[in-house]
Amino acid sequence: MRGYSAVLVERADLGQGTTGRFHGLLHSGGRYVVSDPLSATECASENAILTRIQAGAIETTGGYFLTCPGDDPAFADKFLAGAAATGVAAQEVNVAEALRNEPRLNPGILRAIEVADGTVDGWQLVWGAAHSASAYGAEILTYHHVTKIETADGKVTAVRCTDLKSGEDVVVECSFVLNCAGPWAGQIAAMAGARPVEVVPGRGIMIAMNHRLVNRVVNRCIYPADGDILVPAHTVSIIGTTDVKVDDPDDLAIENGEVQQLLDAGEVLVPGFRTSRALHAWAGARPLIKDDRVAASDTRHMSRGMAVIDHTDRDGLDGLLTIGGGKLTTYRLMAEHIVDAMCEKLGEHRACRTADEAIPGSESGRTHRVSDRLAEREEDRFDEQIICECELMSRKMFTDALADQPKGSFDDLRRQLRLGMGPCQGGFCSMRATGIALEAGHIDIERANGLLRLFLKNRWIGLWPILYGDQVRQTALDNWIFQGTLDVEHLPHPDSEVTR
Ligand SMILES: Cc1cc2nc3c(=O)[nH]c(=O)nc-3n(C[C@H](O)[C@H](O)[C@H](O)COP(=O)(O)OP(=O)(O)OC[C@H]3O[C@@H](n4cnc5c(N)ncnc54)[C@H](O)[C@@H]3O)c2cc1C
Numbered sequence: 001m002r003g004y005s006a007v008l009v010e011r012a013d014l015g016q017g018t019t020g021r022f023h024g025l026l027h028s029g030g031r032y033v034v035s036d037p038l039s040a041t042e043c044a045s046e047n048a049i050l051t052r053i054q055a056g057a058i059e060t061t062g063g064y065f066l067t068c069p070g071d072d073p074a075f076a077d078k079f080l081a082g083a084a085a086t087g088v089a090a091q092e093v094n095v096a097e098a099l100r101n102e103p104r105l106n107p108g109i110l111r112a113i114e115v116a117d118g119t120v121d122g123w124q125l126v127w128g129a130a131h132s133a134s135a136y137g138a139e140i141l142t143y144h145h146v147t148k149i150e151t152a153d154g155k156v157t158a159v160r161c162t163d164l165k166s167g168e169d170v171v172v173e174c175s176f177v178l179n180c181a182g183p184w185a186g187q188i189a190a191m192a193g194a195r196p197v198e199v200v201p202g203r204g205i206m207i208a209m210n211h212r213l214v215n216r217v218v219n220r221c222i223y224p225a226d227g228d229i230l231v232p233a234h235t236v237s238i239i240g241t242t243d244v245k246v247d248d249p250d251d252l253a254i255e256n257g258e259v260q261q262l263l264d265a266g267e268v269l270v271p272g273f274r275t276s277r278a279l280h281a282w283a284g285a286r287p288l289i290k291d292d293r294v295a296a297s298d299t300r301h302m303s304r305g306m307a308v309i310d311h312t313d314r315d316g317l318d319g320l321l322t323i324g325g326g327k328l329t330t331y332r333l334m335a336e337h338i339v340d341a342m343c344e345k346l347g348e349h350r351a352c353r354t355a356d357e358a359i360p361g362s363e364s365g366r367t368h369r370v371s372d373r374l375a376e377r378e379e380d381r382f383d384e385q386i387i388c389e390c391e392l393m394s395r396k397m398f399t400d401a402l403a404d405q406p407k408g409s410f411d412d413l414r415r416q417l418r419l420g421m422g423p424c425q426g427g428f429c430s431m432r433a434t435g436i437a438l439e440a441g442h443i444d445i446e447r448a449n450g451l452l453r454l455f456l457k458n459r460w461i462g463l464w465p466i467l468y469g470d471q472v473r474q475t476a477l478d479n480w481i482f483q484g485t486l487d488v489e490h491l492p493h494p495d496s497e498v499t500r
Pocket of ligand 1: 009010011012015016017018019020021022023024025026027144145146147180181182183184202203204205241283284285286287325326327328329330
C-alpha cells in the first residue's frame with residue numbers, strides 16, 4: 001500500500017504458524033488492563049480498527065470478565081480502574097443479567113464486567129490482508145522455506161529459499177528484509193549473521209469443545225492465568241490456554257496434565273464442562289521478546305507488547321528489521337510500526353493507510369454463525385451436496401477451492417473451508433473429499449491416497465490427547481471405516497510420503 005515492491009516468503013501455508021494455532025480471541029484489551037497497560041490500550045484501539053476494516057474475519061460477540069467462586073472480588077475494582085486508565089471500554093453489569101444472557105455460566109459468579117471482546121478467524125484475517133497486498137502488487141510465495149539471508153558489505157542483498165513443492169532453490173534479490181517470523185524470528189535473524197535475538201517461545205495449548213457453550217467470550221476476572229478464557233468460535237468453544245517456556249517452536253507436545261488442567265478450568269466457568277465433547281487440541285508458541293523484568297522461564301508474565309529490532313546499530317547490518325511480541329489483535333499495528341521504521345531508515349515519508357482502508361471483500365461478518373450457514377445451505381439444498389455435515393461444506397465450495405489451489409493439501413483446504421473440523425474430525429467427509437478431488441481430475445489416485453493419509457495423520461495429532469467419552473466412540477468408528485473397511489494403511493501411495 002505504500003508503493004514498495006514486496007515479496008512475502010512463507011515456509012508453509014498462510015496462517016500455518018502461530019496465527020493458525022491461537023485462541024481466536026479479538027482482545028478488547030481487558031485481559032491486560034492490570035498486568036500490561038500498554039498492550040491493553042493497543043488491543044482496544046486495534047479491536048475497533050480491525051472490526052471496521054476486516055469485518056468478515058470477526059464476530060463481535062462481546063465478552064464478560066467474571067469473578068468466579070473463590071476468586072478475589074476486589075480484583076474487579078482493580079480491573080475497572082485499569083480499564084478506565086487504559087481506555088478499554090468496560091462496565092459492570094448485574095450478575096442476574098449475565099446469567100440470563102449466558103445460562104451455562106457458573107451460577108455462583110459474584111461479579112460480571114462487560115467488555116468488547118470478539119472472536120477472529122486467523123486464516124480469514126491473514127488471507128484478507130494477503131489478497132489486499134496482492135491487489136497492490138505484492139508477490140506471495142507459500143511453501144518457500146528461507147534458508148539464508150545474503151549480505152555484502154554489511155547490507156542485505158537477497159533471501160535464499162527452497163521451494164518445498166518443487167525442491168528448487170529460489171533467490172529473491174532485495175535491499176530490505178522485514179523479519180516477521182514470530183517465534184522463529186531468532187532463527188531468521190541468525191541466517192543474516194545477526195547476534196542472537198532473544199525470542200522466548202511460550203507454548204500454549206487449547207481445546208475445542210463441541211458446540212458453543214457460550215455465545216460471548218468469557219474470562220475469569222483474575223490476574224492472567226491458565227485456562228481462564230472460553231472463546232466461542234464458529235461451531236465450537238475453545239478453552240485456553242497454558243503458557244510454558246519451550247526451546248523449539250516446532251516441538252510443541254501436548255501434555256496430558258495440561259489437558260486435564262484446562263478441562264478443570266472449564267468447569268469453573270461452565271459447570272459440567274467435562275461432560276461436553278472435546279473435539280481437538282492444538283498448541284502454539286507465543287513469539288515473546290525476552291523481558292528483563294521477569295525470569296527467563298516465566299513466559300506467562302512477559303509483556304505481550306511488540307518490539308522492533310534495528311540490526312544496523314545492533315549488528316552493523318543494513319536492511320534488516322525484526323519484529324516480535326504483540327498479539328494477533330495488534331498485527332496491523334505491528335505492520336505499521338515495522339514499515340514506518342523501514343521508511344525512516346530509507347529516509348522516505350510514506351504514510352500508512354491500513355487503519356483507514358477496508359480490506360476488499362471483508363464487509364460481511366456472517367460466516368461465523370451456524371444458523372447463517374444453515375440458511376445458506378437451505379437455499380441450495382436441492383442442487384448442492386453437503387460433503388462435510390458438521391461444518392456444512394458443500395461440494396461446490398470444495399471443488400472451487402481445489403481448482404484455486406490444485407497443489408494444496410486437504411489441510412490447506414481445511415483452513416479455508418473447515419473441512420473435517422467438526423465432531424467426526426474428518427471421519428466421513430475426508431474420504432468423500434478424496435473421491436471428489438480424484439473425480440474432478442486435479443490429482444491422480446496415488447496422490448489422492450497420500451493426501452488422505454496425511455490429512456488423517458494430522459487430525460490424529462490433535463485428537464489423541466483429548467480422547468475420552470463420545471470422542472472415543474467416534475474415533476473407534478472412524479478407525480473401523482478407515483482401517484477395517486478401506487485399509488487406508490495399505491492403499492497405494494506415492495513412493496515418497498506426501499508431506500504437504
Ligand atoms: C497459545 C496461544 C494463544 C494465543 N491467543 C491469542 C488470541 O486469542 N488473540 C490474539 O490476538 N493473539 C493470540 N495469540 C498471539 C498471536 O497468535 C500471535 O502473536 C500471532 O499469531 C503471531 O503472528 P506472527 O505473524 O508474528 O507469527 P506466526 O503466525 O508464527 O508467523 C510466522 C511465520 O513465519 C514462518 N516461518 C518460520 N520460519 C520460516 C522460514 N525459515 N522460512 C519461511 N517462513 C518461515 C512460519 O511458518 C509462520 O507462519 C496467541 C498465541 C498463542 C501461542
